[in-house]
Structure formats: C-alpha cells, structure tokens
Amino acid sequence: MKRKMLFAASVLAGAGLFAGAVLAERPLTVVSWGGAYQDAQKAVYFEPFKATGANMIDESWDGGVGVLRSKVQGGTDSGWDVVQVESEELQIGCEEGMYVELDWDKIGGKDAYLPAAVSDCGVGSIVYNFVLGYDKDKIKDAPAGWADFFDTAKYPGKRALRQGPKTNLEIALIADGVAPADVYKELATDAGVDRAFKKLDTIKKDLVWWKSGAQPPQFLASGEVVLTSVYNGRIDAANRTDKRNFGIQWNGSLFTLDSWVILKTTPNLDQAYAFLDFAGKAENQAKLPDAIAYGVTNKGATALIDPARLPDLPTAPENMANAVQISDSFWIENIDKLTERFNTWAAAN
C-alpha cells in the first residue's frame, strides 16, 4: 500500500512539474523572431517597456502557424501572450479564432496606423521588402529590375532565390512583363502559373536557392552569386556592420508586414494591450529604423525618423512606388499545391 502511494506520488510530482510551470502567475511573454532583429526590439521596445514597471520577458520562435495552433489547442494557457507573426499566420490564425480580436481604441485607434497594418486580430509592427540585391563593387551597371535578374547575357553568373514557390512566381511574372499590380490576377489562372514556371526555367541552371535570410548577403559577399532576392534589412545590415557595398533595386519589390497578435489563451490581456500600445506609439517606433532598416507602421513615426535614414526604408514613398504587397490569401490557398509543383519542377531536368 505504502509503495503504491509512493508510486502515485511520484507520478503526480512528475505531472506537477509541467502543470506548475503553467499555473503559476507569470510575466507577460512576448515572442519575436530572435537574432539581431529581436536585439533591436529589446533596446527599442522591451527594455523601455519594462522600465515603465511592467513585468515582461521575451522569447523567440521560428514561425509556422502549426506551432501557434498547437499552442492554443485545448484552450489553456501555453506560456505565450503576444507573438510577432507573418501576415499569413495572422490571417489563418484570425480566421481560425486563435487570436484575440483587437480593441483598437486601446492601442491608439486604427487611424494612427498605415492601412496595411490594420486588421481584425493584429497590428502591424514592421514593413519589409524582398528586393533585388547586388554587390556594387562587382556590378557597376545597376540592374533596373527583375527583368535584368533573368538576363544572363547582361549579368553572367549565378543568382539566388528563396527556396519554394512564394515570391519567386511573382518575381518571374514581373520579369516577364506583368505589372506588379496585376501579378496575383495573373497567378490566379493556371496559365499564369505556367508562365511563371516557364520564366524560371530560363535561368534554372543558374539558380541557387537560399533558405535563411542570412544567406543572400553571404552569397553576394563570397561571389557565389551576382544577383539575389533578399530582405532589404539584411542588405542594410551587411553594409552597416560588415562594411559591404551592396546595392538594392526597389523597383518591383515585394513587401509584407509582420504583426503583433495576442493569443486567445492569454491570462495577461491588459498587460498585452499595454505592450501593443507602447510598441505602437510613433515616438517609440521611430527609434527602430536606427537599429535595423525596417519600415514602421505608425503614420506619425515617419516624421520623427532621421531624413538621411529614410531612403533605406521600405516605407519611403519612392521605394513604395512600384512595390506590390505579397498576397496572403493567394498563398494560403495555394501554398501546398504550388510547393508540390515547385518541388516537382525542381526535380525535373
């Protein structure tokens, strides 16, 4: 009998280890992308927010709506409150009811933000672009747009794209003469998808695929590729910290936003709103571009940013001129199908 109780106690103790971590009062937990970006966020948002007396900690994740779904499944607190998500994760999660529907009055009202940054479940945190990157030291004659990316006669050598269909089909169509604004209309048809893959075929043997955002600047630096699609922030960081002389062609770039969401399972709702409000204020957001070249979402922030810095940012009007926002609804609907197609295409000779 005694042994049985001992056994039961040990099982309960084991279970308690898990339960205990969840049940205890815990600080507000904000989750972001890690790396240099989260370091910048720490300096601009997290530490100052804590200085106001808030009890918060930050963690990082690698994205994936599947991760969030497993976090909110069952409806019990899983340890995360505020999460920075990509736009697709925002849309899917919102439709599936994984996030709190925002009360915009608590975070300064919808009018304070760029229209693209406003949605039912999330508030935009940064704007960033997939741009055409190149090394100015090696290429004197700057490429004018994606058409040049596909011109192997004019720019001989390898070029890098992100592995997978997303962004590449858009790039291929723009290069093939589709106006950026019409890209998704074209992709919605089978013929449009065929056209994009056909365009990619023309440079297939010259392509290298990158998987993490850190790779394209490395490829440019080592001379592995001459042209690449790349996050604008990575080019800026390479120029500023590694003293590179990389160039950006903003023409036909693809932009998207990351947003803050509050998980439905949060026990710290008031704290979460307080954080979103803090991170949404123009004077706070204006400090972020100093650290990292992403656009911010509060309309008032642009005026507070150093004018010399503005041309490096996606939100600069001239950079926005011929850019297209990546369509989440298109990709949510087609990502599985086009990923399969992309991989069969890649495997075919």
Added chain:
Amino acid sequence: MREAPTDSPVSSGGPECIVRFDKVDKSYDGRLLVVQGLDLDILRGEFLTLLGPSGSGKTTTLMMLAGFEAPTRGSILLEGADITRTPPHRRGLGMVFQNYALFPHMTVAENLAFPLEVRRVGRAETEAAVARALDMVRLTGYGERRPIQLSGGQQQRVALARALVFEPKLVLMDEPLGALDKQLREHMQYEIKHIHERLGVTVVYVTHDQGEALTMSDRVAVFNDGRIQQIDAPRTIYEHPDTAFVAQFIGENNRIEGKVAMISEGLAEVVLADGARVVAEAGPGLETGADALVSLRPERIAVGEAAGSARNRHEGTISEVIYHGDHLRLRIAALGRDDFVVKAPVVGAEHLRPGATVPLGWRPNDGRALPLDG
C-alpha cells in the same frame, strides 16, 4: 612412463639442428634488451620448452621465431636458411595460442581447412586431412560445430589440430594450456606429449609453469633477464641446476648460505655462519673462499632413523607438521634457519611431532653448491 633422456636430447635420428638463433638481440625501446646475445640450437624432433618468469624474454624469443617480432641484431636460421626477414606467413610454422584463437565465424572443420585452403590444397585432400586431424584429437563428428559450442579443452584440441593439419616441421605453442583448469591442464599435457611422440614434429613450447615444463619436455631452456640460464633435460635442470636462479625457479628448495672452504673431486665443503659444515656437489663457476648457496630439495632430506649415517648430518626441531596425503611437510629449525622444509613419507612418521628434535641427513650429491648471485 617415458624415461627422461639425460645424455642425448634427440629422440630419433642424429642431433640435427632445425633452428638456430645466432647472437640474437631484441630491444623494443632502444635502451633495454629484452633478449640479449641469444645463441640457441633447436634439434629436429625435440620438444623444447622455454621456461621463465614473465618478462624473461621467452615469449619474445618465440615471437621472433614465428616472425611476429624482428630481431634487433643477429639472425635466425631455419634448416640452414636465414629467415630473419621472412614474413611470418611464409615460414610454414604451426602455432598454438593461449586463447586458442579459433576463428569464431567458422566451424571447426572450416578452421581446420583454413591453412590448407590458403595453401591451395585440393578439396578432396583437404577434407581427408581435416578428418585425420579431427581423429587425431579425438573430435571426429565435431566438424560442423562452432568453436563457441565446444568446451575449453575441446577448443584447445582443435587449435592443436589446426596447427598440425598442414604438417609443419615446427610447431610453436605459446602457453597453450594457460586458460584451462588444473585437472584438464594435466590431461592435455599428456595429450600434447603423445601427439608429439606420434608425429615426431619439433615443438617449441613456452610456459611459466615449471611442472608443465618438466613433464613434457625433452629439453628445457630456463630464461631470466633476457638470457638462457641453463638448457638441459628436465632431470638435469631439476637435479643439477647451474645457477642459483635455476635452482630456485624450478621446484622447491632450501637455501643454505655460507663460504666455500674447499673443493675436491667435484664436491664443495661450505662453512655456515654458525660454523656448521655442509658438503654438496660443486656447481659451475664455484671458487674456494667465495660466498655460496647450497640448494637442497626438501624430498632429498631424510628425517629421524632414515637419516642414518649420511655424510651431511644435522639436528633440527620440528615447528610444524602439515599432512599432504601422500607425504608430510615439515617445517624445521635447523642450520640457523627456522624455515627448513622437509618432505617426509607418511609411513613410520608417528614420532614426527612439533617440538620434537630430530636428526636430518642427506648425501652430498643431493645438495648443489652454487655461486651466490648478485
């Protein structure tokens, strides 16, 4: 039982030399000689045992003969041909290892066929030879078993058969019975001896067990410090050791130390510290006035009545009597020592009790006076 040959160590044919070690030195580190100045003739058909404590150079000598170690200096001749640089697989010597070294992934028959296969012997011939070898070690019918399914003694017999199946002129055995228990070991000693006698093959046998060496060998070479101390028939080694080391290493013996007073007609008179005198056979290199050691086998000492009028006659007090079944073992204080050991027959020993003072006697030829080493 076999009569130990005392004069000619060769059982058949003339004293023909099959292996010659010529001034062989071996060093592993360039400083210490494990084997030094080794000159050794191995005679055709003899059973030669290399005996010695560990580190004495006996195994190294065997390995140089097998070809697994190369002499640092000197040469080795096999039937007159220099084999110093011949790789081991071309020497054609059979070898038996302490742990049998039977190949675990092969059956007994495959193990036995192995040396024939690598010699490209025909299939029918191989099968016949394997059958003969199995018969020789009385394991007919075990051919399809794996070594692991055999007892230790059976495995050793297979190892023996495998070393003999290709009819080598010379078989080397490296402590082959070391892993067996006492009873089995004694049994195997006779078995190996009989096979040797039947086949007339030359055997070089390494052991550190002196009993084994005495039982099996035609000749024994006693190794110490990289040198052969004495090489002789077992009986000579036992009864007429040339050096103090050999006397002590082989069999039990009582040490009596003193000074040589005189040597005449092969007998030496040794004066002990307490003035007592002992007469014993003079060993090689003994000089008058020098320190000497008299070695005396416990079973050669007569006690009590039996001491009679032996030329060496002393008295001692029994301190301990131990019953050993076939004999009594007495510890006696005598000649200034308290650990004098005597083996006495059990019959007529009623008076041998602790505390009793008894006469001890032995003939001069039963003791051996040797120069005290060191």
Added chain:
Amino acid sequence: MADLTTLPDGDLARDLKRAERRRRLTAMMLVAPLFLFLLVSFVLPIGDMLRRSVIDTEVAEVWPNAAAAAAAWDRKSEPGEALFAALGRDIRTSAGERTIATPARRLNYALDNGRSLVLGTGRALKQLEGEPASWRATLLAENPAWGERMTWIALADAAGPLTDFYLLTATDLMRDANDDIVSRPPERSLYLQVLGRTFLVSFTVTVLCVLLGFPVAYLVSNAPERVANLLLILVLLPFWTSLLVRSAAWIVLLQDQGIVNDILQALHVTSEPIRLIFNRTGVVVAMTHVLLPFVIMPMIATMKSIPPTYLRAAISLGAHPAVAFVRVYLPQTVPGVAAGALLVFIMALGYYVTPALVGGADDQMLAYFIAFFTTSSANWGLAAALGVILLSATMLLYVVYARIVGMGRVKLG
C-alpha cells in the same frame, strides 16, 4: 518433505504470490520513470501520428449535418436538395461563429481554390435571411463549383471519421470525380520520388560512412591508448559544433569561390569551378561528415573486442596478411559495421536541416516536407501520412536487413 507436502496448498500459493508481487512491484517502480518517459516522448507521438494520418474529423466537428449527409451519400447519384440544405445551413452557421476556416482549409487540400470557395460562400450566406427556396440554387449561384461532382467527392472524403485521403496523397494518388483511385497529375506527383530520393541519399551516405569510418575505427581500436583517445576526440569533434556552423563551414569550403575549388583550379584539375554545394554532392558530403561518428563508435566497440591473436593465428597458418584480414578479421567486424550502418541509415532518413542548408531545391528529403506541412502550412494530416509512409518503408527495409544480416549479430557497443 512430509511437512512440506502436507502444508495446505492455498497457503503456499498465496505466500508465493505475495512474495512475487512484492518483487514485481519493486521492479515496476524502478522502470516506471523510463516507461513514462518513453510513453510520453515516443509511443504517444507515434500513435498520434498514425491516428492523424487516417482520422479526419475537422469538417465533421464544424459541419456535423453536412458531414453526416455527405457520408451517407452514395457518391454516384447527383447530390440532392437535402445535401445542399445541410451544407448551406452548416456553412451559414459556421461563418457566423467564425469556425468556417477549419473546413475551408480541409477542403482546400483536395480542391483547387477550395478555400476561397468555402470562405466566399460563407461570407455570402452570412447575409442571407431565412431559408431560401432552393439551397441548391443558392449555392450554385454563389459559386458554380458546388455543382461539380469533384467538390462533393472531396466533401464526402473529408466527412470522416476515417479517411484515406492523406495516405493516398502521400503515395501520389487521389480520387477522381468517379471516386476511382488514380495517379495525381504529374506536376503534383512528388512524394514517391522524394521517398526514393530520401532512401537513395541515406543509402549513399551510409555506404560512404562505412567506407570512411572503417579505417578510422581500425586505427582507433589498434592505436596506443593515448593516440586512440586523441583520435576519438577528433572523431567526436563534429558533435561539439552546432549544425548551422558545420553546414556554413561546408559552404565556405565547397562553394564556387571556396577553398576546394580554388585548390582544384590551382592544381589544374579543373578549369572552372565545379558545383560541390547546393546540390546532391553537398548534401552527401555534409551528411556523411555529421553521421560518421555514429558508424565509427560501434565499429570501434566491435573491433576492440577482436583479439589481435586472430590475425596472428591466420598469418601463422600461412595466410597472407591481406587474406587474413579479409577472411578472418573482416567477418568478425560485421556486427559493428551492421549496427553502425543501420544507425546511420535510420538517422539519415530523418535529416532535413542539413539537406535544406547545403542542398539544392531537388535535394530535399521527406523529412523536409514533413516539417513543411507540420509548421508552415499546418497540413498535419498530410505530414502524418508522410511520416507513416517513411515509417512503413523504413520498417520494411529493416525486416529485409534483419533477414540479410541477422539481427542477433548487430552489436551497438
């Protein structure tokens, strides 16, 4: 003896049982933590994976009436008004309750534009007041796709509770409008090819690991202890660096402007850079490097247990050292080699970070797609089905392997 036999049997049996029970309980207590750990970390996830690959209740939970009606449908006749009505009502309700995204996602797996079909219809029906005269007409007016047989086959497939949809997809099969099982269109027939690629890469890596690891293991197990320890540390060195750093190092070495290509060109072996990374070569090289220790360790363990006298015995029996090695030494290393090879092969099957970093677009292994469907697209059913396919293929191969090598001979240490 007489006393013992006259003892009442019941007492003896009871005492024995009690003594045994106490012993068993103690034993169970000792293994309980391990058992719990294995249950939580191994059995449950695999069980869950198997379950998810065939269980399909997402649609039925949100659209209970439509699912029931679709499951009852014979899949041959034209869907009747009752079926349309059940679906229409369920869509309207779920759109109002914001639960419609789940069935939309599920139907999107099987239907092109299935998601916009469901969400669009949901948005429209939310505005609809009262019961329409004909749900069929209403739905068809909203989107003609509701009139297609394929749509209803997909819905019936998703109605649950069991489905073969994911397993079919994972084997490049699908149901057509006539409910027959046919091949998927060529531009979406991917997974069998990827499975084959996964096994090919794993096999290549295993062979290379054994070939490269064998001499190293031999060296380590026969070297003096101090040298052996140093060698062992070098062998284990890859474990001390992170996967990302290791992969990055290979990129630096093998890229077009990398050290290896520079050397090859300096030696005039090649006139222009040869492709060593971001293709199959890179994947095989990097994976072989990472997995090498796993084949070396069991080989060392086995080789250390082979006494050197076996080789000496074979040589003394007249075998040339090379023959002795092949005929006597090599067969005895089989347990270690077999264990190491099995370990490496099974580990290689699950690799996806290394191929993702140093491979090209056509070098991704099955685990990459499992990860993609688990985290990025959250198509857990397909991820589970791919897992089941990989697991089944691996087990099949294991059985064949066990037949050939004999599992009693595999020794891990």
